[in-house]
Amino acid sequence: MVMKLLITGITSLPGYKTVIEGIEKNHEIVGIYHEKIPDLKIKLIKADLTNKMLTQDIIIKEKPDAIIHIAGMGDVDNCEVEKEKCFNSNYLSTLNIVKVSNAFNIHMIYLSTDYVFDGQKGNYKENETPNPINYYGLTKLLGESSVKTLTNYAIVRTSTIYGIGIGRSNFAMYLINKLKNGEEIKAVVDQFTSPTNTTLLAKALIEIAEKRLIGVFHVGGERLSRYEFAVKLAEKMGFDTDLIRKTYINEMKWKAKRPIDSSLNFDNTKKFIDINFYETENALNILKSEYYSLKVEKDN
Template identity: 45%
Template sequence: MILITGVSSLPGYKTAVKLASASLEVLGIYNQHPVSGVNAIKWDLLNDAVGLIRQYKPNVVIHMAAMGDVDGCEINTEQCYRLNVEVTRNVAKGAYAVGARLIYLSTDYVFDGSRGMYRESDAPRPINYYGLTKLLGEEAVLAMSGTVVRVAWIYGLGPGKPNFGKTVVEKLSRGEEVRAIVDQWGSPTLNTLIAEVMAKLLGREFEGILHAAGPRLSRFEFAKAIAEYFSFPTSLIKPIYMRDISYKAPRPRDSSLDSSLAVKMLGVPINDIKYALEILKREWETQAHATGLG
């Protein structure tokens, strides 16, 4: 059995669907937001993460549950620490106790963003509380010989909180302008490709850290790429700067990730923006047709 925490998140849901479609036994865990189409149960990981894993005795635990609101983490540090550090430590203990393989979804925000295109061997230096807690989570997983998969700027269709890529498509489809930052760089990562990475990773014996993210793009460049691929007017994309946004938590200037190791090892072109947008466009058109909008 493969147990996936955070199954109601953008990457969690896609991963559950992907693995279940390969006839694997999957159990998803959610807390507040039920999901349909996958085998899932409600469970409060804050109360008993170890008990959950001991009860179901999975072969693999993919831990995706987290407090991902970067500004919220900066404000509510206690809640952020409990969800991102204490829960992860307990999930790691539970996985170790039953002999399950552990895969942990982490973030580019473990880096300070001073230069970008970070490799797995580069030293982390988070500049916000969210990044710090995810780094502490990584340490707990690595201490139990687990696998850390770092992604960035997750986007795509499905449940979970709003994401930039989906918002861009929705706004452009209505002919609305999109304001996008030109002086911050990251690695926009499609949730469907994260699921592909997870599926391929299950077939490989790998311990340690792996970067599995999209190409280095600013939000402005990313939005323009979406507009061009979907045949929307690029004139609707308007540039803004980091100074124009009032963040509670500091953001890395360039936290892009070098994912060449993952591409070589797993054969998933996760850093190919055209490949990613081809999938996104196909999913968007399928969704529009299913809802009678296309």
């Protein structure tokens, strides 16, 4: 069934990829962007989602079957410094969408984060109690709380998003750009997440919309340290793994605290989602294919 999907944050990597996946599934896509105009052949609307009336007017006019809310401030360190901007971007905009979604019973899908957890245990299930240790995680949790006031919602927590495309730099592209030039990099060995291929995340988001799934879902990859992920990526791409140096979380000059182990458990999500979003081998194969496809396009 063809759906009308309103997707926010389409100039981010996950937003862009979700639009592409929606187009490939023949859905009607309306994309919301804030500043830079994206190169996408869909209906584009420029909007500041912290503006309550503007946000509600857009949604009422477009009448989407579902809203996939990806927009937000994702730089963890900047969130610690620019707290008001982070609050408005991650919570206030979400609240504005929630209010109109509730009034018109629109299925709202909210992209959240593993950083709602404190990282004391790892392998977190959807029903475990969040306890964020940085401001970014707090604002995303506030967003979750507002979304949970709806009856027709899905919260998708993910982790360390990476991939080929647009948006701000991500760890995988940083690694590729350094290692292909023979430059050494440092990667933390004692912080664990569930690195997530953005193409697979996008497929999961569209599938959740199509199936109108309700509840909280974890989507991501296998539990890995940044060092382990860097080595696996280097091996897959044929780069020299000796260029990857170990470092530790207490040596990093981050402004915001990071959870030691915010890895996610996917047992529940696997019951509902058909795609293999969780195996690192599959995810890195997709990354490699997309990287060389893009390289060929640029070379031509």
